[in-house]
Amino acid sequence: MENLLEIRDLTYKKNLKTILDNINLNLQPGKIVALLGENGAGKTTLMRVISGIAKNYRGTVKISGESKEAQRKARLSFTDSLTGFNNSTKIKDIVKFYEIIYQDFDGKQFEQLRQFMKLDSEMRLSEMSKGMKEKLIIALAFSRKVDLYLLDEPFSGIDAMARKKIINSIILWKPENSTILVSDHFVNEIASMLDEIVIIKDKTIYTHKSTEEIREHHKSVEDYYESLYEAEDE
Numbered sequence: 001m002e003n004l005l006e007i008r009d010l011t012y013k014k015n016l017k018t019i020l021d022n023i024n025l026n027l028q029p030g031k032i033v034a035l036l037g038e039n040g041a042g043k044t045t046l047m048r049v050i051s052g053i054a055k056n057y058r059g060t061v062k063i064s065g066e067s068k069e070a071q072r073k074a075r076l077s078f079t080d081s082l083t084g085f086n087n088s089t090k091i092k093d094i095v096k097f098y099e100i101i102y103q104d105f106d107g108k109q110f111e112q113l114r115q116f117m118k119l120d121s122e123m124r125l126s127e128m129s130k131g132m133k134e135k136l137i138i139a140l141a142f143s144r145k146v147d148l149y150l151l152d153e154p155f156s157g158i159d160a161m162a163r164k165k166i167i168n169s170i171i172l173w174k175p176e177n178s179t180i181l182v183s184d185h186f187v188n189e190i191a192s193m194l195d196e197i198v199i200i201k202d203k204t205i206y207t208h209k210s211t212e213e214i215r216e217h218h219k220s221v222e223d224y225y226e227s228l229y230e231a232e233d234e
């Protein structure tokens, strides 16, 4: 099967400091993949490189066979923050902007997701809590039809009950052959939706395994992930 995401020999430096070192990673279509690692491991940076925000890297990044940044951008959805918008912007204005900018943005799908997230279109960014903003980011991301969804710690501010509902529903919002790469510090809560896990450690890919394979040899995905760090602390 053709890779949906293909990263070859990727090295990224910022101010002479190596942040990502010789990353090789292939993801296939239709997968939900966790990107795990400790604070500062490079999860956000890797997403920024994949999405074409971070430039001047060495190596190649292809999405559905396309390596040019503009082509890649059209094939992925990465909403790392809403910082481009003024604080007084209302949700409905952000949606109008998305409809203009992204041809694949589906207003009806957004409306369903907005209701699911219990968000009010008239609300301004300045009136929204961290969790509400995260819900909006998720709703905006899944209102587009793209090959690759990059979700950077999407649930950190969302309360436990809503988080569970969102995690259980994500699989329904994703087009069948699209792939999701979702970063987190922990695997516990998202384990149930995952097909694969990727761990970044020491600036590079430390492991890339299917959850099926992990479950064959370990009690659970959580157990496996924790064992990697426990061994190091001893």
Ligand SMILES: Nc1ncnc2c1ncn2[C@@H]1O[C@H](COP(=O)(O)OP(=O)(O)OP(=O)(O)O)[C@@H](O)[C@H]1O
Residues within 6 Å of the ligand: 014, 015, 019, 037, 038, 039, 040, 041, 042, 043, 044, 045, 046, 185
């Ligand atoms: N603007 C920047 N300038 C220089 N170094 C940076 C910059 N942003 C991040 N870094 C460095 O890059 C490394 C990776 O950071 P990154 O934010 O990608 O990690 P992360 O895995 O997403 O962390 P977290 O889990 O804390 O969000 C860190 O060592 C950090 O110090």
